[in-house]
Amino acid sequence: MFSVSFEEMFLLEAIMYKVILWGGFIMGVEIFQVDAFTKEPFKGNPAGVSILDRERDDTWMQNVACEMNLSETAFLTRRKDGFELRWFTPTREIDFCGHATLASAHIIYETGLIDKEQTVQFFTRSGILTACIKDNGIELNFPAKPVQKVDLLGLSDALGVKLLYTGLNADMYLAEVSDEDTVKTLKPDLEKLLRLPASGIIVTSASSIGKYDFVSRCFAPAVGINEDPVTGSAHCLLGPYWQGKLGKSELTAYQVSKRGGYIGVKVVSDRVFLTGNAVTVMRCELL
Template sequence: MNERKQKMYQIDAFANTVFEGNPAAVCILDNWLDAGLMQRIAAENNLAETAFAVKRTTDYEIRWFTPTTEVALCGHATLATAYVLFHYYKYQNDKLLFYSRQSGQLSVSKNKDLLTLDFPKDVIKKVTPPQDIIDAFHKKPLEVYKGKTDYLLVYQSQKDIEESDPNHHILKKSDARGVIITAPGDEVDFVSRFFAPGSGVDEDPVTGSAHTTLTPFWSQKLGKSTMRAQQLSKRKGELLCENAGDRVKISGKAVPYLSGEIYI
């Protein structure tokens, strides 16, 4: 049997300790694998995302896969990939450059144990939501917006976010990657949750890419450029967000859960 071994890491991103935040698998490759094989690895891992990265001359090209599909942008798996490169591949500089075929130039900076994503800001517009989005949630939102890939539903209170129990079967039919729900936080500037059953993830524990939508929205609402945020999944996640012009900076910590080898 022809088989090869590939090193793989699982990192909890946007977490202060293991079993918090959002777990991502990371494979640093010498060369790209077939996309179908990467998809099968992601399905086998059954995590929200598995990230694959290949070193180029001055940066790393990065791709992200859910258990069912390749996605255009993923924050927590990029944070996890940076953690792996800084800690296990001994990357010497304090700033890592990444390139995504679908999202362009990205970077992650390191300041002690804090990692900061630098991502393009999402542009959103107020919309009348499709009926399936309204039907999926038991409480009507105050406002609805649409960004590049996701809907953003705005509610009055943190309690609304905590108590939300959407119908995933209905959401799976949505034309968007996922749905973000958000409200002002009781102890932080804003809170959120993220649902993407159509992409193979019923509820994502902590979604860095969703904060490219949330950060400019709440920056305008609250009149401040730097904010503390919390994603209210069962695992919970802590994020520091900065609205920086046409970019968004999203900071958090990461901790390792496992390292090992897979046979492919």
């Protein structure tokens, strides 16, 4: 008598389900989850990446980002000369995101959408951004965003530490503190941060470890992210700042969140080149 094991039955059902999907009864949208600025899964900053076969409306993309519940989900639409790229947090669309751009480039190369020798061109709210593969990872070409010194009433109280410097670019604040341990042990009052006129607060210090030049953490409760694990866009501010303080244009950074992540930073004129690695941890289908 013919019989099948539970495992064989499960596999058969999975195959039949795929046949239904491929047959057109249910059309799915493929979504990847990628850990960015790390070589290890479950480290760095997770981002969702979806390469769309057609344009989708804003409400649909926002609902998907909310469902993914990651700091950012990236949506890519193929164009003749590159990809349109949009980023959504669980609560709103944003103008610029570093780690989800790295995750997007990683998926484009990994799935063979373009050759690894080619440069990826992204069309975004922040202008044209590019990515290419280098020996030590994927290099992103972003605009530099140097800060101007300002005083923000209430920031020191909200962070619970003394600040050596505060600077601003657009609505992102950068605050320098005395040492690396202060950055690591920081326990900000998120309710107080939420009342400040800022989309994000970057806290930084020089590193006491020779492995990297500076450390940072990034808090953005105003856009639904209490603490971002590794923030590529923040290094467009941090790069020029530490270039000025340390007198060097090539730096190594570490974001000391619970997950942590390494970023290579090179400042050239009005551009910041960020280099990082990424790991695909999940591939699923949204029905």
